[in-house]
Each structure stands twice: as C-alpha cells, then as structure tokens.
Amino acid sequence: MAEAALLLRGGSVWDGSEAAAFAADVLIRGRRIEKVHPSQLRDVKDARCIDVTGHTVIPGLVEGHAHLPFAHKANMADTGDIPPEEHTLLTLLHARTVLDAGFTSCLSGGSAKPRLDIAVRDFINAGHAPGPRLLAASPELTNTGNLGDERRLHLYRESIAMVVDGADEMLRTVRLLIREGVDTIKLNVSGNQTIPNARSHITVMREDELATAVETAHAHGKRVAAHVRAAASIKLALKHGVDILYHCEYADEECIDLMEAARDRIFVAPAIGLLHALLHEAEPWGITYDKAAATGVADQFEQARRVFPELRKRGVRVLIGGDYGFPWTPHGTNARDLEHFVQFLGYSNAEALRCATSVGAVAMLLEGQTGFVREGYLADLLVVAGEPQNDVRLLQSAANLAMIIKDGSIHRSRFATSH
Ligand SMILES: [Zn+2]
Structure with missing residues (x-):
C-alpha cells in the first residue's frame, strides 16, 4: 500500500x-x-x-542551545533538588512545549542530570511522545567552585552539573557519559556572572582537563560544547577542537580571527535571550536592571553586540536560542531569539531565520536531511x-x-x- x-x-x-x-x-x-x-x-x-x-x-526551527530539563527555577540548586523521576517527566513536557513553538530540532546545551536528555531523546524517537529531534548533552561538566557547583563545605547539593577536577576524573566522567549515550559533552570552561569568585571573565577549567574531554569525546565520535565567555577560554576551546562555543561575549580580536579560521568546523551561539531577559524582564523575580547590571550582565550584553555582528560578517555559523527554561525565559518562547538577532546583532530577518533553520540543521548533524x-x-x-x-x-x-x-x-x- x-x-x-x-x-x-x-x-x-x-x-x-x-x-x-x-x-x-x-x-x-x-x-x-x-x-x-x-x-x-x-x-x-x-x-x-x-x-x-x-x-x-x-x-x-532549530534551538541551538536547549536545556529541556531546566524547570523554570531561579537557581541551579532548586533544579538539582528535583528528583530524577519528576525531572524526566518535566523534561518530556518541555520537549513538547518547544515542538508546539515550532522547534522541530533541539541541540542540547546541557542536561542537568546525566540521563534526562538521553531518556527523553530515546522516548521521542521510539514514538512514545511528541517532541523535537534531540541531540542529548551531558550535564555541565564543571570544576569545584565554578558554575553548577552548588555544594557548601557543610552541605552536599545537587545542581545542573557534575563536578570534575583533574584530567583523570574528566576521562572517567566523559567515558561514563558516553557509555550512557550522550551525543554531546558539555563543559563549563569559563566562570559566570552569578559566581562571585569565578566571574565570566575567568577561565576556570584547566587546559589538561579540557584537552582530555575533547580528545576522549572525539575518539568516540561525540562532540563537545563549551560555556566560554572569557577570551582565554575561547582560545583554549579552539586550540583543542571544541565543536560548539556558547556565549563568547569577551572574544577579543584574536579570538574573532581564530573563530573565522575555524568557521567550517565550529558553531557559536550567543544565548542573547537570557541576557536580554535578565536586564529587562526579570523584575517580577526581584532581578532589576541595576541588579543584573551589577553582576556584569549589561556589559555582557554590550559585548555580545560587539562580537556577534562581527562573527556574522566573517561567515561564522551562529545558532539561535539558548538558555530558555528560567522563569524569565520560559520554554516555548525560544523564537524570541530571532528578533534579538535582528534588533541587536545586525542580522536581517531572513538571515536570522537561516540561523534557525539551515544553519541549525547542520549543527544537528542533519545536513542534506x-x-x-x-x-x-x-x-x-x-x-x-x-x-x-x-x-x-x-x-x-x-x-x-x-x-x-x-x-x-x-x-x-x-x-x-x-x-
Ligand atoms: Zn546554557
């Protein structure tokens, strides 16, 4: 028939x-x-x-930096508190929400717990529930004291990350996550504006840790995505072959030249929506413009407006989306990023839409499909x-x-x- x-x-x-x-x-x-x-x-x-x-x-549409497990919590420890069973169901719910919003593919930028993305990807692929095509990421592999480490000396707390210190521990962790079925290893190389002693301009991850992660992932045919804000982090990521670079606001001229030289190999995503929302739309959650600006978000936003129009001119492949799933960036509003690309980053409407479609498809490893x-x-x-x-x-x-x-x-x- x-x-x-x-x-x-x-x-x-x-x-x-x-x-x-x-x-x-x-x-x-x-x-x-x-x-x-x-x-x-x-x-x-x-x-x-x-x-x-x-x-x-x-x-x-293709979401280039998805966190389907993000459950509209204001902080990482509250996300970590969600038991795995409930968390899996929430991740599946968000998968449906982003498909409802027109996103037929999601490249995950981090999975909060090791098997959330994996289980949801496989469940969708088996036809059990609606959702986008999903490339599953690992949790964010971070270091003690960096983004995603919510522990205190007197108190163990889960988060969105696995804390890894040293190349040996990195090797074991990456191998374990590949065994479990991730498509992408996610590394937090730079700090973040939310971490008092590891702000965004600091490179926390050591070179041997990063190199081990990339070498191991690539040996298994898996890709590596990295949270890189600082110039030194971007250079380290490019030197060792990281495939997907997120944020990149503090890229200097040398970084931009290196990114252009690697443009047929790498993808970059600014995650501009989160910065914009923190500055202008998070007041109902107590984050005023001044509060956000005080931790460096306003500066990051301005730096992104410097870097990404330049990457556009140089033909670097830039993905839309990123870091949706906070209270101020709810799942399903991901298409807002396209407007930000047009309004703030120098893209035409059609160019922004190509970032979200034909460019995204290549990032999803679906070129020609x-x-x-x-x-x-x-x-x-x-x-x-x-x-x-x-x-x-x-x-x-x-x-x-x-x-x-x-x-x-x-x-x-x-x-x-x-x-
Ligand atoms: Zn992210």
Whole structure:
C-alpha cells in the first residue's frame, strides 16, 4: 500500500536558502518532501489536500542551545533538588512545549542530570511522545567552585552539573557519559556572572582537563560544547577542537580571527535571550536592571553586540536560542531569539531565520536531511501565517503557527483537510 500523502496547496515556500519565497505546492509522502512544485499539483489522487493560501511553508526551527530539563527555577540548586523521576517527566513536557513553538530540532546545551536528555531523546524517537529531534548533552561538566557547583563545605547539593577536577576524573566522567549515550559533552570552561569568585571573565577549567574531554569525546565520535565567555577560554576551546562555543561575549580580536579560521568546523551561539531577559524582564523575580547590571550582565550584553555582528560578517555559523527554561525565559518562547538577532546583532530577518533553520540543521548533524524545504528532505516543516522571512516576530505567536510537521507527521494543525 502506498504511504499516505499530504499536499500543502496554494501557499508560498521560503526554502531556507538565500532565494526569495516563491509560490509552490508542497507534497509530503511518508517522512519526506516528495515535490516542491511551482504551479498547482492537480493529479495527486491519494493525497490529503490542505489549502494554505496566505501562509508560508518554512523549514522547522532549530534551538541551538536547549536545556529541556531546566524547570523554570531561579537557581541551579532548586533544579538539582528535583528528583530524577519528576525531572524526566518535566523534561518530556518541555520537549513538547518547544515542538508546539515550532522547534522541530533541539541541540542540547546541557542536561542537568546525566540521563534526562538521553531518556527523553530515546522516548521521542521510539514514538512514545511528541517532541523535537534531540541531540542529548551531558550535564555541565564543571570544576569545584565554578558554575553548577552548588555544594557548601557543610552541605552536599545537587545542581545542573557534575563536578570534575583533574584530567583523570574528566576521562572517567566523559567515558561514563558516553557509555550512557550522550551525543554531546558539555563543559563549563569559563566562570559566570552569578559566581562571585569565578566571574565570566575567568577561565576556570584547566587546559589538561579540557584537552582530555575533547580528545576522549572525539575518539568516540561525540562532540563537545563549551560555556566560554572569557577570551582565554575561547582560545583554549579552539586550540583543542571544541565543536560548539556558547556565549563568547569577551572574544577579543584574536579570538574573532581564530573563530573565522575555524568557521567550517565550529558553531557559536550567543544565548542573547537570557541576557536580554535578565536586564529587562526579570523584575517580577526581584532581578532589576541595576541588579543584573551589577553582576556584569549589561556589559555582557554590550559585548555580545560587539562580537556577534562581527562573527556574522566573517561567515561564522551562529545558532539561535539558548538558555530558555528560567522563569524569565520560559520554554516555548525560544523564537524570541530571532528578533534579538535582528534588533541587536545586525542580522536581517531572513538571515536570522537561516540561523534557525539551515544553519541549525547542520549543527544537528542533519545536513542534506533537514533545514531546507527541498525534494527528498525530511518533512520538518512549519506553515506560518504571513511572511516570517520578512518579520521573524511572527514566529513568537502560536496563533501564527498554523501547522507543525515533524518527520512527515502533523504535530499540530488548525486547518481542515479535504480531498
Ligand atoms: Zn546554557
């Protein structure tokens, strides 16, 4: 029996390339896009037909720095307090929330507990629950006293991290996490604005620790993502072959040159949404602009506005998204990042949308499979009211996401179907 087909008729297609949108019908059969046809397809007898006039068919979005286990807690220790069973269910819930928001893929930037991403990825892939394609990360591998170490001398506390000191411990931990099934090892190399004795401009992780992690992950065909804010951290990450660099606000000229030289190998994501929210939208949780600025967030935001327009010019592959899952950056609002790219980082609407689609697909290791509306590609598609390539803000409203298709299956649709 032939596989059921789905015909999206009468809309326009923004295919993920630099080409302008064009009128076309899109025929989906099974998991794949069978035809992108510039004039009306009349003779598809076995297809369910949906009139998408006034809408644009675009590739599904990719969140480049997901933390699906983040449970809208203000601090890391409260996240650590969640028992693994409840935490797994919450992670699965958030997976559905981001798919509802149009994100058909998530590259995880850290999994809070070792098997949350892994279990949820496998559960979704087995077809047991809706969710995006997910590349599972390890928890953040951090050092004593750095971001994610919430312990006190008198008090053990879990967090979002595993605390690793020394190259031997790093070797064991990375091997253990690869045994458990992670796709990506996450390292906290720099400090953070929230850590009084290890602020963002400090490189905490030692070179032999970082080198061991990358060498071990790469030996198993796994990638490494790193929380790098300080220039010295960025240089260390690039020297040893880290694949995905998050934040990077304090990149100096030398860093930017090195990133350009590595642009065919690396991905970078600013996680600009969190900085913006901490400065301007976190007051209901007691974080005023002045409080955030006092810990360096305003400076980081300005530094990101210096670095990322330059990376854009140099052709470095930049991903949208990042660090959603705090009370002030709830899951499902991830598309807000596209507007930030346009408003603050010098991207056009279409460029920001390519970061979220065709660039993201390569970061997901799905080059040639997703990221474009093209014949033969997997049907990860959104049908959006209006022209999101000319106004990415449209993607922030669920009301505009008329249809979400992942892997050829309709996840959500507000259309009636007819033959
Ligand atoms: Zn993060």
